[in-house]
Structure formats: C-alpha cells, structure tokens
Amino acid sequence: NKYNIAVIPGDGIGREVMEATISVLDALNLDFDYVYGEAGDECLEKTGTALPEETIEIVRAADACLFGAAGETAADVIVKLRQEMKMFANLRPVKAYPNTNSIRDDIDFMIVRENTEGLYIADQEKLTDEGAVAKRIITREAESRIIDYAFKYAEENGKSKVTGVHKANVLKKSDGLFREIFYEVGQNYPDIEKEDFYVDATAMYLITQPQNFEVIVTTNLFGDILSDEGAGLVGGLGLIPSANIGNDGALFEPVHGSAPDIAGKGIANPIAMMLSAVMMLRYLGEVDAADKVDNAILKLLTDAKVLTGDLGGKATTKEVTEEIISLL
Amino acid sequence: NKYNIAVIPGDGIGREVMEATISVLDALNLDFDYVYGEAGDECLEKTGTALPEETIEIVRAADACLFGAAGETAADVIVKLRQEMKMFANLRPVKAYPNTNSIRDDIDFMIVRENTEGLYIADQEKLTDEGAVAKRIITREAESRIIDYAFKYAEENGKSKVTGVHKANVLKKSDGLFREIFYEVGQNYPDIEKEDFYVDATAMYLITQPQNFEVIVTTNLFGDILSDEGAGLVGGLGLIPSANIGNDGALFEPVHGSAPDIAGKGIANPIAMMLSAVMMLRYLGEVDAADKVDNAILKLLTDAKVLTGDLGGKATTKEVTEEIISLL
Ligand SMILES: CC(C)[C@H](C(=O)O)[C@@H](O)C(=O)O
Ligand SMILES: CC(C)[C@H](C(=O)O)[C@@H](O)C(=O)O
Numbered sequence: 092n093k094y095n096i097a098v099i100p101g102d103g104i105g106r107e108v109m110e111a112t113i114s115v116l117d118a119l120n121l122d123f124d125y126v127y128g129e130a131g132d133e134c135l136e137k138t139g140t141a142l143p144e145e146t147i148e149i150v151r152a153a154d155a156c157l158f159g160a161a162g163e164t165a166a167d168v169i170v171k172l173r174q175e176m177k178m179f180a181n182l183r184p185v186k187a188y189p190n191t192n193s194i195r196d197d198i199d200f201m202i203v204r205e206n207t208e209g210l211y212i213a214d215q216e217k218l219t220d221e222g223a224v225a226k227r228i229i230t231r232e233a234e235s236r237i238i239d240y241a242f243k244y245a246e247e248n249g250k251s252k253v254t255g256v257h258k259a260n261v262l263k264k265s266d267g268l269f270r271e272i273f274y275e276v277g278q279n280y281p282d283i284e285k286e287d288f289y290v291d292a293t294a295m296y297l298i299t300q301p302q303n304f305e306v307i308v309t310t311n312l313f314g315d316i317l318s319d320e321g322a323g324l325v326g327g328l329g330l331i332p333s334a335n336i337g338n339d340g341a342l343f344e345p346v347h348g349s350a351p352d353i354a355g356k357g358i359a360n361p362i363a364m365m366l367s368a369v370m371m372l373r374y375l376g377e378v379d380a381a382d383k384v385d386n387a388i389l390k391l392l393t394d395a396k397v398l399t400g401d402l403g404g405k406a407t408t409k410e411v412t413e414e415i416i417s418l419l
Numbered sequence: 420n421k422y423n424i425a426v427i428p429g430d431g432i433g434r435e436v437m438e439a440t441i442s443v444l445d446a447l448n449l450d451f452d453y454v455y456g457e458a459g460d461e462c463l464e465k466t467g468t469a470l471p472e473e474t475i476e477i478v479r480a481a482d483a484c485l486f487g488a489a490g491e492t493a494a495d496v497i498v499k500l501r502q503e504m505k506m507f508a509n510l511r512p513v514k515a516y517p518n519t520n521s522i523r524d525d526i527d528f529m530i531v532r533e534n535t536e537g538l539y540i541a542d543q544e545k546l547t548d549e550g551a552v553a554k555r556i557i558t559r560e561a562e563s564r565i566i567d568y569a570f571k572y573a574e575e576n577g578k579s580k581v582t583g584v585h586k587a588n589v590l591k592k593s594d595g596l597f598r599e600i601f602y603e604v605g606q607n608y609p610d611i612e613k614e615d616f617y618v619d620a621t622a623m624y625l626i627t628q629p630q631n632f633e634v635i636v637t638t639n640l641f642g643d644i645l646s647d648e649g650a651g652l653v654g655g656l657g658l659i660p661s662a663n664i665g666n667d668g669a670l671f672e673p674v675h676g677s678a679p680d681i682a683g684k685g686i687a688n689p690i691a692m693m694l695s696a697v698m699m700l701r702y703l704g705e706v707d708a709a710d711k712v713d714n715a716i717l718k719l720l721t722d723a724k725v726l727t728g729d730l731g732g733k734a735t736t737k738e739v740t741e742e743i744i745s746l747l
Contacts, residue, residue: 323626
C-alpha cells in the first residue's frame with residue numbers, strides 16, 4: 092500500500108519531533124507519500140491565517156495526518172481541524188513506561204474524549220454587558236457516537252470495563268442525558284462492565300486508584316483536563332500520544348504543545364510524537380510496523396541509557412531518534 | 420463571646436463526623452449555641468424537600484454553619500445554600516499531613532473557588548430537541564470578587580504567589596475575561612507574584628510540581644475538579660475541609676460526601692469535618708482554639724497510632740475523637 096500522509100509540523104518543538112518521527116517512519120519498509128502543510132503561529136505571521144484553507148485540503152486528501160504542535164494559535168488550528176474534519180473521537184492512552192516518573196507501574200488506560208462539541212463551539216460564546224456566557228452543547232448524536240466508539244474500542248482491545256465520566260449531579264439535563272445514553276448504549280455491549288463517576292471524583296480516583304481504569308469515556312473539556320492529569324500520572328507529557336478519528340479522516344498528535352521554552356535546542360522528547368505515529372500505523376492497518384516502533388520505544392525506555400532531559404537523561408532529540416531506529 | 424452555630428449533619432457519615440466534631444468543640448472553653456437543621460436525602464423523604472426553608476433560616480440567623488454531607492441530593496442542598504446565602508468564596512486547603520498517602524511531603528496550597536456561577540446555575544440548563552445546553556455564566560462582578568479574595572487571602576496569610584486557572588485558549592470570551600480581570604485585580608497587590616495556567620496544564624502540574632502552588636484561584640467547576648484532584652494528591656478526601664464564605668454567612672464542610680458504603684459503621688474519618696470546624700474557629704476569630712484543635716490533629720497524625728481505615732489504621736470514629744480530645 093502507498094499512503095498519502097499530511098504532515099503539519101507547526102511551531103516550536105512540533106517541528107523537531109516531527110522531523111525525528113518522519114525519519115523513524117522512513118526506516119520502516121513502507122511507502123509513504125508526505126504532503127507538508129503549514130499551520131500555527133508562524134503560519135499566521137506569514138500568511139495572515141493560522142490554518143490556511145490549503146492545509147485543510149491537504150488533510151482532507153490524505154489517508155491520515157501527522158500534526159506536531161501549534162503555539163498560541165493551537166486552539167484555532169487544532170479545534171478547527173477536529174471540527175472541520177468531523178474527527179469526533181479523541182483517543183489518549185495513559186500508560187506507565189519503565190524508568191519514568193510514573194506514580195505506579197500498572198497504569199494503562201485509554202481516555203476516549205468527545206471531540207466536536209461541549210464547550211468547544213467557539214461561536215456559542217458571547218460577551219454580555221455584565222460578563223460573558225459560553226454554551227455547553229451536548230447532543231444525543233455526538234454523545235451516542237463517542238460512547239459507542241468507547242465500548243467498541245473496549246471490545247476490540249480486550250478491555251473489560253468502560254467508565255463514563257460526567258457531572259450529572261450539577262449538570263442534570265446535559266450530563267444527565269450523557270449518563271442516560273451511556274447506559275443505553277452500554278446495553279449493546281453486555282460483556283463489558285459499566286460504571287460511571289462524577290468528574291471531580293474521577294480526578295481523585297485517577298491518583299488514588301489509576302490501576303482500576305481501563306477505558307474512560309467523557310465529554311470534550313473533561314477529557315481535556317483528565318488526559319493532562321493522566322500525563323502527570325505517568326511522568327509528564329513527553330510520552331502521551333493521541334489520535335483524532337472521524338469517518339473521513341484521522342489526525343495524530345502528541346498531547347504536548349510547542350514548548351517555546353525548549354524549542355530550537357534539539358532536546359525535545361520525540362516519543363509522544365512517535366507514539367502518535369504508532370497510533371497512525373495501527374489505524375492504517377500496518378500492525379507489524381506499529382509493533383516494531385512500539386517495541387523499539389519500550390526497549391529504549393527500559394534500557395534508560397538514551398533519554399531526553401524530561402526523563403532524567405541527557406540525550407538530544409537526534410540521539411534518541413537514532414537509537415530508536417537502531418532498535419527497530 | 421457566645422456563638423450561634425447552625426449544625427446540619429445531613430446524611431450518612433455526615434452525622435457521624437458531625438457528632439465527633441461537636442464533641443471536640445465542646446471540649447474547648449467556648450460558648451456555642453447549636454441550632455440543628457435538617458437537609459439531604461432523609462430530609463427529602465421525610466419532609467418532601469431536601470432543603471427546607473426553615474433550615475435556610477437557621478443558617479441565615481447563625482454566626483456560622485457546620486455542614487456534614489448530603490447524599491444524592493447534595494447538589495440541591497449545598498449548591499442552593501451557597502447561592503441563597505451568597506457565599507461566594509469556596510476555600511479548599513490541600514495540605515500534606517504526615518503518615519498519609521500524600522505523593523510528596525511539601526504540598527501546602529489553597530484553592531480559592533468561585534462559588535456562585537459558572538456552570539452551576541441550574542435554571543440556565545435546557546433540554547432541546549437534539550440534546551441539552553447548559554450556560555456557563557462568567558460575570559465581571561463575581562470573578563473580580565473571587566480574584567480579589569484570593570489575593571487578599573495570599574497577602575494576609577504570608578503567601579507569595581497567586582495562580583489564576585482558566586481555559587482562555589478555548590473559552591476566549593469568558594475565560595479571556597477571567598484572565599484579564601486576574602491581572603487587573605492583581606495590580607492592586609504589587610508584592611504578590613502572579614501566574615496563570617490553562618486548567619488542563621494545571622491538572623498535570625498538580626501532580627508533577629504541586630509544591631510550586633501557593634494559592635490557586637479559579638471558576639466554579641474547575642475549582643471543583645482541581646480540589647478533588649488535590650485530595651488525591653494528599654491521600655484522599657478524609658483530610659480535606661472547606662469553607663464557604665460570604666458577606667453575610669459562612670458554612671464549613673468536609674469536601675467528602677455521605678459515603679453510603681461505610682455509613683452507620685462508626686468508622687468514618689472525622690478529621691476533614693474537624694478541620695472544617697478549625698476553619699470556622701479562625702473565621703470567628705478564635706485563633707487560640709483553632710490552633711489547639713489543629714495541633715491535636717497534627718499530633719494524632721504524626722503519632723499514627725489512632726487512625727481510621729482510610730489512613731491505614733483500625734480505629735473507630737469514636738476512638739479518633741477521644742484521642743484528639745485528650746491531645747487538646
Ligand atoms: C490547544 C487546546 C485547544 C487543546 C484542547 O483543549 O483540546 C489541547 O489542550 C489538547 O488537549 O489537545
Ligand atoms: C455535591 C456537588 C454539587 C458539589 C459541587 O460540585 O460543588 C461537591 O462536589 C463539592 O465539591 O462541594
């Protein structure tokens with residue numbers, strides 16, 4: 092198979108981790124056709140828009156998209172791309188790797204985040220005389236879709252439980268509906284255990300009993316918050332990839348941002364971006380290649396000899412990349 | 420001074436930890452007049468309402484209110500009380516005590532949570548044909564007030580930094596306003612350092628660098644989520660008190676709920692409720708008495724001989740209470 096891959100490095104360390112990841116992909120025996128697109132702060136400065144129509148077209152035409160990171164314009168770029176491409180499912184694995192600052196060794200769960208609505212619909216926010224009002228939109232359609240996606244994910248990946256997360260005691264109508272749909276849809280998956288928690292309780296349980304989670308499904312902003320908390324649990328954002336999946340497109344990006352403080356120094360940890368590429372490979376059905384990169388990363392972390400600063404090492408992005416390629 | 424204290428034990432372990440706390444207060448040489456009010460699930464069953472007008476009147480007439488916990492009706496009771504009494508500031512200290520499952524020893528920060536608006540205004544939620552919509556209300560008035568409260572708190576308590584938490588990259592108007600007000604109000608406190616983070620990043624930093632926080636100020640639901648995460652950081656909800664403060668009233672409650680799973684067994688940890696009473700004593704200006712109870716609790720935790728199950732001990736609520744009284 093020949094794959095057409097949209098590549099959007101973006102700003103800051105986005106460019107560095109993307110370059111590193113492309114050289115790992117190039118070391119596999121696969122046929123990739125990369126089409127580069129611009130987006131982000133520098134693109135805004137240069138072209139007057141943070142997300143040119145041309146870039147959206149590149150993503151639309153591709154089999155999958157790799158996205159690095161955007162700076163201040165991140166919301167305008169990534170939220171818009173998610174919505175334009177109707178990539179409704181945001182998958183964020185939280186997994187403890189060896190030799191990291193993970194609070195426990197046995198953390199391994201997936202956050203399935205709704206990616207199109209909630210508080211993320213920009214034109215639903217208004218300034219008023221007294222302040223401002225934002226609307227949190229919860230539709231039956233989008234929430235059923237994401238909940239079904241989460242149960243399917245559990246089924247296909249040998250997970251035994253799905254946890255629905257909401258704030259239905261306060262948001263009685265909107266999250267009351269979410270909870271209702273969660274159990275409705277769950278009926279189609281009789282073999283999967285179901286439980287639901289309030290988002291505040293979940294924020295606590297993630298620390299006190301993270302090993303009890305397998306798949307979490309939740310609304311957009313709660314998923315945003317809980318997945319960064321998940322990153323904290325396993326030692327930071329350097330290792331958290333993500334997938335944005337829709338019916339007509341998919342985009343893979345590290346959960347971290349453009350990290351202006353370390354950008355340009357060649358010391359960024361490329362692993363979150365590489366693990367995002369692994370998610371892309373699985374999405375494309377290239378399971379062997381995905382396993383290969385996955386295992387090389389696991390080996391690198393287990394050996395703990397060539398690590399970037401965030402993981403307590405001294406290696407550069409380039410050294411980590413070369414080591415991973417040699418481990419393939 | 421004679422104090423008129425409204426006492427609302429509520430449901431489940433609320434009753435048990437309240438009884439324990441009242442006996443500690445009785446062991447101090449202060450003049451308290453307790454007026455008991457009903458609220459919660461059992462009250463709903465008995466009287467047809469979870470929060471009778473009479474209870475609100477008792478709280479209104481009191482110098483301060485002690486609140487235990489409510490069950491399923493918690494939102495109807497506590498959110499309504501906060502709003503009726505205009506208790507706009509919710510203070511939630513997160514502090515590492517010895518011999519707990521705290522992830523570090525040096526955690527000690529205060530979350531100052533806006534308590535009246537955001538997504539908590541029930542009549543702002545509507546069912547629609549397609550789903551439901553909730554409105555997140557951010558007013559200049561309420562946010563200025565809570566931000567000013569946080570800076571004043573920092574000033575009066577020897578804290579050097581206040582962190583404003585929001586999601587202004589996505590909620591550009593409402594949280595953009597919050598951030599703007601944060602720095603506007605902050606100008607009146609030139610000696611206090613200011614910083615602001617996105618809520619998702621904060622959820623991560625709370626785990627990776629909790630020791631760097633001193634005072635966090637944020638909107639209602641973010642404060643709810645982050646304070647439960649804070650509880651997780653220091654080993655669970657058994658030790659987290661809170662204060663709801665307004666111009667005409669104040670209510671003190673543990674952050675934990677009614678815990679139906681252990682209710683009636685006499686094994687609930689009463690310390691979060693007792694620490695809430697300590698916050699009440701400080702609010703009333705009874706600093707010596709507050710210090711006395713505070714020190715007794717610290718001694719109990721340091722000795723680690725008489726602890727409830729959540730802290731790895733085997734003691735009953737009553738044994739912990741007697742030990743604390745003997746340490747006064
Ligand atoms: C940059 C921002 C808009 C984005 C989000 O809130 O979704 C980011 O935090 C993420 O998690 O991908
Ligand atoms: C019971 C619930 C309505 C409440 C809240 O969300 O404020 C609780 O979680 C809290 O933190 O006091």
